[in-house]
Amino acid sequence: MAKMMTPAMERLHKKKRYNVTGVSSPGRExxxxxxxxxxxIAGLVIVVFLLLVGLFAPFIAPYDYQVQDYTxxxxxxxxxxLFGTDNLGxxxxxxxxxxxxxxxxxxxxxxxxxxxxxxxxxxxxxxxGGKTDNIIMRFIDIIQAIPxxxxxxxxxxxxxxxxxxxxxxxxxxxxxxxxKTCRAAIFMVKSNEYVxxxxxxxxxxxxxxxxxxxxxxxxIIVINAANAVSANILTVSSLSYIGVGLVSPTPEWGAILSxxxxxxxxxxxxxxxxxxxxxxxxxxFNLFGNxxxxxxDPRLK
Amino acid sequence: xxGNKILEVRDLVxxxxxxxxxxxxxxxxxxxxxxxxxLGIVGETGxxxxxxxxxxxxxxxKPPSHVIQGSIRINGKEFIDTxxxxxxxxxxxxxxxxxxxxxxxxxxxxxIRGKTITMMFQDPMTALNPVMYVGDxxxxxxxxxxxxxxxxxxxxxxxxxxxxxxxxxRFKEYPHQFSGGMKQxxxxxxxxxxxxxxxxxxxxxxxxxxxxxxxxxxxxKELQESLGTAMMFITHDFGVVAEICSKCMVVYxxxxxxxxxxxxxxxxxxxxYTKGLFNSLPNLDEDADRLKPILGLMPNPxxxxxxxSFYDRCEERCDRCKxxxxxxxxxxxxxxxxxxxxxxxxxx
Amino acid sequence: MVRYILKRVFxxxxxxxxxxxxxxxxxxxxxxxxxxxxxxxSASLEQKEALRDELGLNDxxxxxxxxxxxxxxxxxxxxxxxxxxxxxxTELMQRFPHTAxxxxxxxxxxxxxxxxxxxxxxxxxxxxxxxxIVVFTIVGASLPSFWLALMMIMWFSVDLGWLPAMYxxxxxxxxxxxxxxxxxxxxxxxRGVRTSMLxxxxxxxxxxxxxxxxxxxxxxxxxxxxxxxxxxxxxxxxALGALLGGSLIVETVFAVPGIGKYVTDAVTQRxxxxxxGGIVFLALMYTIINIVVDIxxxxxxxxxxxxxxxxxxxxxxxxxxxxxxxx
Numbered sequence: 007m008a009k010m011m012t013p014a015m016e017r018l019h020k021k022k023r024y025n026v027t028g029v030s031s032p033g034r035e036x037x038x039x040x041x042x043x044x045x046x047i048a049g050l051v052i053v054v055f056l057l058l059v060g061l062f063a064p065f066i067a068p069y070d071y072q073v074q075d076y077t078x079x080x081x082x083x084x085x086x087x088l089f090g091t092d093n094l095g096x097x098x099x100x101x102x103x104x105x106x107x108x109x110x111x112x113x114x115x116x117x118x119x120x121x122x123x124x125x126x127x128x129x130x131x132x133x134x135g136g137k138t139d140n141i142i143m144r145f146i147d148i149i150q151a152i153p154x155x156x157x158x159x160x161x162x163x164x165x166x167x168x169x170x171x172x173x174x175x176x177x178x179x180x181x182x183x184x185x186k187t188c189r190a191a192i193f194m195v196k197s198n199e200y201v202x203x204x205x206x207x208x209x210x211x212x213x214x215x216x217x218x219x220x221x222x223x224x225x226i227i228v229i230n231a232a233n234a235v236s237a238n239i240l241t242v243s244s245l246s247y248i249g250v251g252l253v254s255p256t257p258e259w260g261a262i263l264s265x266x267x268x269x270x271x272x273x274x275x276x277x278x279x280x281x282x283x284x285x286x287x288x289x290x291f292n293l294f295g296n297x298x299x300x301x302x303d304p305r306l307k
Numbered sequence: 308x309x310g311n312k313i314l315e316v317r318d319l320v321x322x323x324x325x326x327x328x329x330x331x332x333x334x335x336x337x338x339x340x341x342x343x344x345x346l347g348i349v350g351e352t353g354x355x356x357x358x359x360x361x362x363x364x365x366x367x368x369k370p371p372s373h374v375i376q377g378s379i380r381i382n383g384k385e386f387i388d389t390x391x392x393x394x395x396x397x398x399x400x401x402x403x404x405x406x407x408x409x410x411x412x413x414x415x416x417x418x419i420r421g422k423t424i425t426m427m428f429q430d431p432m433t434a435l436n437p438v439m440y441v442g443d444x445x446x447x448x449x450x451x452x453x454x455x456x457x458x459x460x461x462x463x464x465x466x467x468x469x470x471x472x473x474x475x476x477r478f479k480e481y482p483h484q485f486s487g488g489m490k491q492x493x494x495x496x497x498x499x500x501x502x503x504x505x506x507x508x509x510x511x512x513x514x515x516x517x518x519x520x521x522x523x524x525x526x527x528k529e530l531q532e533s534l535g536t537a538m539m540f541i542t543h544d545f546g547v548v549a550e551i552c553s554k555c556m557v558v559y560x561x562x563x564x565x566x567x568x569x570x571x572x573x574x575x576x577x578x579x580y581t582k583g584l585f586n587s588l589p590n591l592d593e594d595a596d597r598l599k600p601i602l603g604l605m606p607n608p609x610x611x612x613x614x615x616s617f618y619d620r621c622e623e624r625c626d627r628c629k630x631x632x633x634x635x636x637x638x639x640x641x642x643x644x645x646x647x648x649x650x651x652x653x654x655x
Numbered sequence: 656m657v658r659y660i661l662k663r664v665f666x667x668x669x670x671x672x673x674x675x676x677x678x679x680x681x682x683x684x685x686x687x688x689x690x691x692x693x694x695x696x697s698a699s700l701e702q703k704e705a706l707r708d709e710l711g712l713n714d715x716x717x718x719x720x721x722x723x724x725x726x727x728x729x730x731x732x733x734x735x736x737x738x739x740x741x742x743x744x745t746e747l748m749q750r751f752p753h754t755a756x757x758x759x760x761x762x763x764x765x766x767x768x769x770x771x772x773x774x775x776x777x778x779x780x781x782x783x784x785x786x787x788i789v790v791f792t793i794v795g796a797s798l799p800s801f802w803l804a805l806m807m808i809m810w811f812s813v814d815l816g817w818l819p820a821m822y823x824x825x826x827x828x829x830x831x832x833x834x835x836x837x838x839x840x841x842x843x844x845x846r847g848v849r850t851s852m853l854x855x856x857x858x859x860x861x862x863x864x865x866x867x868x869x870x871x872x873x874x875x876x877x878x879x880x881x882x883x884x885x886x887x888x889x890x891x892x893x894a895l896g897a898l899l900g901g902s903l904i905v906e907t908v909f910a911v912p913g914i915g916k917y918v919t920d921a922v923t924q925r926x927x928x929x930x931x932g933g934i935v936f937l938a939l940m941y942t943i944i945n946i947v948v949d950i951x952x953x954x955x956x957x958x959x960x961x962x963x964x965x966x967x968x969x970x971x972x973x974x975x976x977x978x979x980x981x982x
Contacts, residue, residue: 009334009561009611009632012375013394014324148673151938155900156918163922163930164684240799244904247801248919260799267805267908270820271813281802289797296793366865370781420868428866433859436878438957448867481957497867 036221039301046297052290053110060106067100071257080273090275092265098276101257102283108246108258110287112173113238117231119177124184125227131185132192139189146182154179158241162251172251176241180234187230191223225302232295236288243284259284311383313505313537314340314363314424319377319387321355321362328609332358332372334561340505345531345538347552349545349584351605355561356541357429360507363539364426365416369409381424382504386412422452425498426507430514431491435482441493442468442478448500467496471526488519492526499530507539512547524550545584549573557581560606560616563635567642577644579621615646623648659953663946667939674938675727678931679720685927692737733932738924743932747914751936753822754906754913757829758898761837765894769841770887773848777856778875788845795842800901804835804908822911832909836901840894847890851883858882884955892948896941 008015040046059066068088075095083090089098131142149157161175243260245251252258254265259280266276321333332355340346350356361367363379365386379386391404428434436444445464449455455463465475471492482490491511498506511527512520528551531538540552548555549569556566557580565578576582583601603620606612614629615621621628627647635643638650689710690703707713711722726732733743776788811831812820822828855861856879864878865871906915914933921929953959 007610007613008329009331009613009616010320010375012322012329012373013392014322014373015329018327018329144669144673148670148677151670151674151942152677152934153896153900153903153937153941155903156934156937159903159918159922160681160930160934163925163927164681164686236797243799244801247799248904248907249923250919260801263802263805270805270809274809274813277802277805277809281799281805284799284802285797288799289794292793292797364866366862417868417870420866422868426866428859428863430859434863436860436864436882438881438955439877447864447869451868451870483958494863497863 036225036301040297043297043300045293046301049290049293049295049297052286053294056106056110056287056290059103060110063104063107067097067103069097069100071096071101071104072255073097080269080276082273083275083279089279090273092262092276093269093273098262098279101262102259102280104257105259105262105280105283108169108252108256109239109242109260109284112169112176112242113235116173116177116180116238117234119173120180120184120234121188121227121231123177124181125188127181128185128188128190129192132189132196142185143189146185149182154182155241155244158245159250162245167251167253169252172242172245175251176238179241180238183230183234187227191226194226195220195223222302225298229295229298229302232291232298236291236295239284239288239291312339312341312380313382314539315378315380316359316363317378317380319359319362319379320375321358321367321377322373322375323371324373325371330608331611332561332608333362334611336377336558336561336563338556338563338566340537340539342504342537343535344554345540345552347548347555348539348541348558349543349548349555350558351543353605353608354558355608356558357509358561359558360426360509360539360541363507364420364424365412366426381419384415386416388412418452421448421503422501423503424505424507425501425503427494427498427509427511429510431487431494431511432514434494435490437482439481440479441482441485442475444493445497445500448497452501463500464496467500468493470499470530471496488515488523491515491519491523495523495527495530499534499536502534503536505537505539507541509541510543511540513542513544520547527551545573545588557584560611561608562616562645563643564617564645565643567639571639571642575639575642577638577642577649578617578646579623580617583620583622659959660950663949667942667946670942671935671939672724674935675724676720678934679723681934682723682927682931683716685931687737687925687927689737689928693735693740727935733935734928736921736929737926738921738929743929744936746917746929747932747936750912750914750917753911754902754915757832757836757902757906757911757913758895760829760833761840761898761902762891762895764833765837765840765844766891769844770848772841772845774852774875774880776845776849777852780853785849788849792842792846792849796839796846798838800835800839801904801908803838804831804905807831807835808908820909822909828909829911832902832905832911835905835908836898839901840898843897844887844890844894848883848887851886852879855879855883885952888948888951888955891951892945895944895948899937899941 073096075091078087078091078095079093081087081091087097087099089102092098092101127142127146131139152160158175158179161178162171165171165174242251243258243263246253246256246258246260247264249261249264252261254261262280263277263284266273266280269276316339317337319333319336320331323330323332334355336355336359338346348356348359358367358372362374363381367374374387374389376389377387388408391401391408393401393405435441439447442461442464445467446457446460449460449463450457453460461478465478468475468478473489473492473496477485482493485493491514494511498508508527512523515523524547527538530536531551540547542548552569554566554568555572556563557572557578558564559580565572565576565581572581573585576585580601587598587600589595589598601620606616606619612618614631615624615633618624618628625648633645633647635645636649638644689712690706694702694706711719714722731744733747735741736743736746739746772788772791776785779785807818808820808831811818818831819825819828822832852875856875858879860882861874861878864874869878902913903915903919905911906913907919910916914937918930918933918937920926921933
């Protein structure tokens with residue numbers, strides 16, 4: 007009901023979206039907003055799709071990515087070779103399909119690792135405070151003085167090339183970001199006035215307050231994680247491009263690109279498609295991360 | 308009757324429209340402000356008082372807020388234009404005319420904001436620009452409206468600082484170097500710098516502690532008396548109203564439920580809500596074990612009833628109250644009450 | 656104020672010390688034997704032993720570390736490159752101007768382009784301009800810099816012939832590297848400026864400024880943006896860090912003889928001392944940049960400036976004011 011009916015109200019009533027009770031937990035509100043964000047869902051769908059492509063690569067790729075066919079070198083994209091062939095006659099499309107097994111999963115795994123180690127450090131630092139916090143933060147400051155790409159390069163130099171080594175190197179590079187974020191999030195919850203006065207408001211009320219604070223803190227961490235995945239995917243391909251970590255014949259997208267550099271005038275498709283695939287993957291994650299950010303704080307949309 | 312009224316508000320209706328609901332913030336509000344008088348606007352948080360103030364200033368955030376109808380006349384000039392309402396997304400002609408009229412109104416507003424009418428906001432801690440000298444913030448409002456040299460503006464700003472009890476030597480200091488009460492005085496200095504005809508003060512003392520509150524009120528009263536400025540004093544505290552106002556209106560769920568002079572409201576309270584407000588104040592003379600609050604909560608402005616908004620909490624309710632929205636009834640000259648139980652003048 | 660600056664400058668010391676510890680640990684852990692790398696294969700055993708002694712490789716680890724640190728502080732000695740047998744510090748200094756030129760130009764360009772874009776998007780929120788800019792920031796942040804570089808080479812060098820594909824010592828050879836590095840930064844900075852502006856526009860003091868009857872353009876620049884400068888300046892620090900990382904890759908694509916290429920070559924050529932020297936150098940650069948940004952903060956945020964006026968002077972002044980006002 008209303009004191010005065012207006013066209014705007016009628017429009018909302020018709021759409022049956024008139025939500026009078028604006029009261030539900032912020033966490034659930036955020037979920038609803040996220041679900042309604044079409045670009046974020048699109049991003050998520052693309053990511054899942056790419057993960058599946060990587061998983062079922064042997065079934066999807068029309069050719070074995072390692073087979074070299076000297077009769078079919080540097081061919082432009084065609085019906086038989088969707089992305090064309092490279093200088094050794096290998097089908098680029100198949101190589102890209104298998105490439106989905108590298109950058110994307112590595113990016114995700116590194117973030118999870120980074121969250122566990124870095125987040126753990128951050129939580130310890132925030133929880134214990136004082137000296138422990140100081141020591142951990144000084145340590146992080148030192149690591150931060152080295153640009154993260156450089157740190158990854160150095161670690162790969164020590165550990166050698168290979169998938170596991172890449173994972174360790176990149177996870178190490180993202181630890182400092184995770185530590186800082188988690189530490190900040192815990193501080194946010196810890197210093198909130200409600201938690202401080204927990205004795206006076208009783209334990210059950212404390213749980214209610216936490217139900218409002220924790221989604222926010224978790225939200226910040228999740229947004230950071232989504233951004234970190236994008237950054238990691240770019241780092242993996244960048245490092246592979248310069249020949250550090252995953253090298254030919256591993257069909258990592260960046261490595262494929264580096265092979266194409268020499269043939270850029272003869273066979274531009276060698277450079278176009280792998281890069282496009284990287285861009286689309288990172289874009290998908292960025293869209294999803296963007297949707298997360300809007301869901302958490304719609305005012306700043 | 309004294310000459311021209313500074314402010315005439317008639318039948319003002321303001322809604323906030325979002326994707327999920329429509330908030331009826333102001334529902335059919337009409338009142339006048341005469342030069343030199345202090346009008347108190349009393350109500351709970353969320354009753355719509357600030358929205359009324361912002362509408363008069365033209366400072367409502369345009370995307371969610373929407374003036375549905377009404378008239379706001381400042382010194383005779385009309386500031387609301389609801390002629391062009393785009394009926395749909397593609398009603399481009401209406402949209403264009405709307406934008407044109409909005410721009411025109413905004414231009415006129417800019418000439419009177421800060422000079423003819425000014426507004427002081429609730430929280431002094433955030434009302435001042437943290438990276439500008441406080442003196443410069445006063446100079447800003449002077450330079451916008453008056454054609455004076457920089458030196459002259461500087462001098463006047465210093466005078467304003469002294470007038471509100473701050474040493475002019477603090478001109479070149481930043482807001483964070485002042486306490487809450489001092490910050491509020493700076494805000495007052497900015498509001499008074501161009502000798503406005505009307506000041507809208509939105510709970511200026513709510514964020515201050517009681518002793519500072521008393522000082523600031525005293526100062527505002529003195530300034531008002533010496534400069535003759537009219538004021539709209541928004542508050543939720545009847546004590547403040549008694550201190551400083553001459554007339555008062557009580558707002559509930561976006562409507563005026565009772566208005567009149569201080570005697571009318573304080574000594575001949577008619578509306579059950581106002582009565583409830585007075586009853587809930589702790590009384591030193593009485594020996595009471597418990598406070599007597601008004602039970603219940605104000606109705607959700609997204610879902611207001613088509614009848615009396617106070618019905619659910621009213622102790623004097625009856626079936627007649629649910630028939631339709633009660634109108635304002637004049638129970639004695641100048642004393643208006645929105646209740647079906649109020650007896651109009653001359654009716655017994 | 657001066658105290659704050661000094662404090663920040665002195666902070667370099669513990670941080671760089673920590674970096675040196677890390678790099679020294681890397682030295683120990685990294686494969687490769689300096690002696691076999693530096694001497695030709697035909698060297699005799701005595702020569703090898705002599706070199707080992709000279710390099711201090713037979714000393715206890717602690718002494719090696721002290722020597723290492725001392726070498727850097729006193730002589731700027733970052734070791735000798737395995738590949739060229741030249742002092743690394745010299746090689747780094749030779750290459751520094753190229754990296755600095757690219758980095759600083761990219762920073763300047765990205766700030767100049769991105770800031771107005773961010774402000775525009777914030778002021779016109781919800782409009783098509785805002786949506787377009789937001790889309791641009793998301794897409795721009797998704798493009799791998801080396802791919803953008805290769806695409807540009809394809810269009811501007813191979814197809815159009817306007818710009819050289821490899822760095823050839825001229826300014827035109829710097830154009831594409833700078834754009835490749837700057838592109839992602841433009842997207843990220845525009846995003847950051849937009850977010851900061853959106854927050855500032857909602858602040859109470861912006862409303863106060865409007866209530867004074869101030870022109871909207873001045874409200875946005877003097878009130879909203881002036882306050883948004885603080886987070887924006889913070890963004891410059893991290894933008895530079897990203898630019899540094901980006902230049903590592905982009906320099907390789909265009910064969911620019913900068914520090915980035917030096918370091919990446921060092922890795923692929925197993926030239927470990929060069930890598931370590933590069934790390935120390937870049938860490939120092941980055942730390943200095945951050946300190947400069949911190950100092951910039953005090954210029955932009957007066958709250959920092961005044962915090963260091965002697966507390967006592969401020970207090971007595973304030974107390975006198977209150978007394979006068981109450982009196």
